[in-house]
Amino acid sequence: MPKIVDHDERRLELVDATWRIIARLGIEGATMREIATEAGFANGALKPYFPTKDTLLTFAFGHVFNRTNERIAEVTAGKTGLAALRAFALEVLPLDEERVHEARIVIPFWQKAITDAEKAAIHRDSMEQWHGAILEHLTQARKNGDVSSAVGDGAIAGSLLNMLLGAQIAAALAPQGQVDHGLSDQLEGFLALLQAGP
Template identity: 55%
Template sequence: MPKLVDHDARRLHLVKVTWRVIAREGIDGATMREIATRAGFANGALKPYFGSKDELLAASFQHVFNLTNERTEQSTAGLRGVEALRAFCHEVLPLDEQRILEARIVIPFWQKALTDPDKAQQHEQDMNQWRAQMLGYLQQARDDGGITRQLDDIQVVRHLLSTTMGAQIMAVLYPAEFSPAQQVEALEAYLEMLRQAPPE
C-alpha cells in the first residue's frame, strides 16, 4: 500500500527549515540543496512543493508574518486602546532572539519586493492588515481618553510602523545601539507624547 504524504505538513516543514537557514546563514547561504539537506530530503524532492528559492522566501516571509500575528492576537487579548497598541508593537519589535531571527527573514524579503511586483503586493496586503489593527487601537485610545494629542491617526500609524520595522533592520545591524531596552524606551516616549496634549 503506498505511503500517504501530508503535503501541507511537508510544505510547512520546508518553510520552517528555510526561514531558519536564511536567518542564520543569509539568503545566499540558503540554497535549495542546503534547505533540502536540513529538511532531510533529497535535493529534487523540493520541486513539487516550491519551484524556486524565491517561492520559498515568499512562503517563509508569510510564515513569519503569521507567527507575528499569532503573537499579537494572544498578547492583545482582553486589551484595548494604548495597552493593546503597546502590546502589538512589542510583538513586531525585535526584542528577543526569535524576533531577531524573524527580522533576518523580513530584510531579504523587502529587498526582493523592491523589484518583484508579486512580493510587493504580498507585503502591501500584510501591511494594510496591520494598519487597520493599529488604527482600531488608536480609535479606542481616543474614545477612552488615553490619547489626547491631536495628530492624524494615519500619521501615527506610519510613524509606529517606521519605528518598529526600522528597528528590525537596526537591531540586526547594530544590536549594541538598538537593544530591547532601548527599543522599548523609544516606543514608550512616543506613546507618552501621544497621551499628552501639547502646551498652549
C-alpha cells in the same frame, strides 16, 4: 503501505530550515541545496513544494506574517486602546531570537519586493492590515482619553508602523546573539509622547 505525507507540515519544516540557514549564511547562502540538507530532504524533494527559492521566500514571508498575527490576537484579546496598541507593538518588535530570525526572513523578501510587483503587493496588503489595526487601537485610545496628541491618528499609525519595520532592520543587522536593542524603551517613549498633549 505507503507513508502518508503531511504537505503543510513539510512546507513549514522547509520554512524553519530556511530561517536557520539565513541566520547562519545569509540569503545568498540559502541555496535550495542547503535548505534541503538542513531540513533532511533530498535536493529534488523541494521542487513539488517550492519550485524556486523565490517561491519559498514568499511562502516564508506569509508564514511569518500569519504567525505574528496569531501572537497579536492572543496578546490583544480582552484589551482595548493604548493597552492593545502596546501589546500589538511588543509582539511585532524583534525582542527575542525567534523574532530576530523572522526579521532575517522578512528583509530579503522586502529586497525582492523592490523589483517584484507580486511581492510588493503582498507586502502592501500586509502593511495595510497592520496600519488598520493600529489605527483602530489609536481611535479607541483617544476615545478613552489615553491619547491627547494633536498629531492625527493616521500620521501616528504610519509613524508607529515605520518604527516597527525599522526595528526589523536594526535587529537583523545587530551582532549575532544580541537581542536587546532598547526597543521596548523606545516604544514606551513613543507611547508617552501620544499622551503628552498638544
